[in-house]
Amino acid sequence: MLLDFLSAKQREPAECVITIGGEEISRLYPFLVEVRVECSRGQAWTGTLRFESRRDENGVWSVQDDSAIRPWQPIVVSAAFGSTVEEIVRGYVREVYAEYPEDPGATAVSVELQDGSLEMDREHVRKVWGGEAPTTDAAIVAEIIGKYPLSLAPGCGPGLDSLILNQNATDINFLRERAEANGYELILDGGALYFGPLRLEGAAQETILVYAGRDTHCYSFNVRADGHQPDAVAYDAAPETGTAPVQQVVQPDVPLLGTEPADSSASGLSPFVWRLDRPGSVSEAELAARARGRANELSLRVRADGELDGSLYGHVLHVGQPVGVDGVGTTMNGIYYVDAVTHVFSVDGYRQSFTLLRNAYGDNLAAGSSLLAGVL
Numbered sequence: 077m078l079l080d081f082l083s084a085k086q087r088e089p090a091e092c093v094i095t096i097g098g099e100e101i102s103r104l105y106p107f108l109v110e111v112r113v114e115c116s117r118g119q120a121w122t123g124t125l126r127f128e129s130r131r132d133e134n135g136v137w138s139v140q141d142d143s144a145i146r147p148w149q150p151i152v153v154s155a156a157f158g159s160t161v162e163e164i165v166r167g168y169v170r171e172v173y174a175e176y177p178e179d180p181g182a183t184a185v186s187v188e189l190q191d192g193s194l195e196m197d198r199e200h201v202r203k204v205w206g207g208e209a210p211t212t213d214a215a216i217v218a219e220i221i222g223k224y225p226l227s228l229a230p231g232c233g234p235g236l237d238s239l240i241l242n243q244n245a246t247d248i249n250f251l252r253e254r255a256e257a258n259g260y261e262l263i264l265d266g267g268a269l270y271f272g273p274l275r276l277e278g279a280a281q282e283t284i285l286v287y288a289g290r291d292t293h294c295y296s297f298n299v300r301a302d303g304h305q306p307d308a309v310a311y312d313a314a315p316e317t318g319t320a321p322v323q324q325v326v327q328p329d330v331p332l333l334g335t336e337p338a339d340s341s342a343s344g345l346s347p348f349v350w351r352l353d354r355p356g357s358v359s360e361a362e363l364a365a366r367a368r369g370r371a372n373e374l375s376l377r378v379r380a381d382g383e384l385d386g387s388l389y390g391h392v393l394h395v396g397q398p399v400g401v402d403g404v405g406t407t408m409n410g411i412y413y414v415d416a417v418t419h420v421f422s423v424d425g426y427r428q429s430f431t432l433l434r435n436a437y438g439d440n441l442a443a444g445s446s447l448l449a450g451v452l
Contacts, residue, residue, distance in 0.1 A: 116431075149169045155426065286402065395416060
C-alpha cells in the first residue's frame, strides 16, 4: 500500500494500490512521488506514475532497472479505502521515461500507462463485415471484443442492423467510428467495454457533498449553464416522393436530470436547431442515429467542475455514470452525469477533479438522500 494519508474525518484514508504484471509493486512504493490518472468519456484513459530513483553501490537504479518497469506490462491502478479496493484503470505500460539530470539526486522515472484500447490499436485491419449476409453492430462489437482480454459491460445497445461495412482501421478506431455512427458512447472501464447510449437512468453514485459541514468532501464546485446551445438537431432525409430533401428535426430523448429542462423552449424565441451535415454515403437509419446522439449530447448544457477529497468521499468516482450533488442550492442540486475525472495521489492526499454534465435544473435527489447542506 502507498500514500497513507491522515484525515480529521472518522474514515479510512485512501491508499493507492498498483499491480504490474499481476504483482503489487510494494518494493517501489517508497520511490513513488505521484500517481495521476485521467479518465473521460471521449478518449482513452491514460495515467502517469512519477518515481524518484536511487543508484546502489553496484550501479543498479531502484526503479528503471526493476523488471516490472517495462512497456507492455499489464497494469492496474486502484484506490483502497480500508479493506475495500476500487479499481480506477487497467491497461498496459505504454512508455518509460528516465531522466538523468546534472544532480544525481534528482533522477526520476515516469511510467506512462493507457487503458486496454492500447492493445486494440496495434493492428490495422482490412475486413468486410456482413459480406456473406448483412450483420449488426452488436455482432461486430462482440466478435472484436472476443479477440482481447475484455468483456462487454451490461446494458450495451444493439446498434444498427442490416450492415455491410468495410473496416480499414485498427479495432479501437473502427469501434469508435461505429459508436459515432450510432450516437453511442464507447467506454472501457474495469476490463469491460460499454458500447451504448448515455446511461442517465442508472443508479447514482455516492452523493457529492458541498458545504455540508463536517460531512463536506468537495473542495470546490463551479457550475456554468450555456444558453447558446441548440435544443434540437435537423438533417435532410431522402423524400418519399419528388426530389427535394425533407428536413427531419430530432429532439433529445434522454431523461431529465432534474425537474426543469435547461433548454430554451420556454424563452419565447424561435426554435434553436443545429443542422447535421450528411457524412458521406450513410443510410437513413444511421443519419437518424447520429442526429439523435448529437441532440442528446447538446442537451447536456449545464457543466460543473470541481474537486473532491477522495479519502473523505470514500469511493472512486466513475465516468459515464450518474452522481448526485447536494449543497449548491435548489436550482443546481440534483443528479449529474460524470463526463471526466482526474485522479491524483500525492503528498496532498487523494484528489479527484471532475467534470459533470446535466440537461436540467432543480433538486431531484431521492427523498432522504439530501443532507442539511450549508451548515458549517
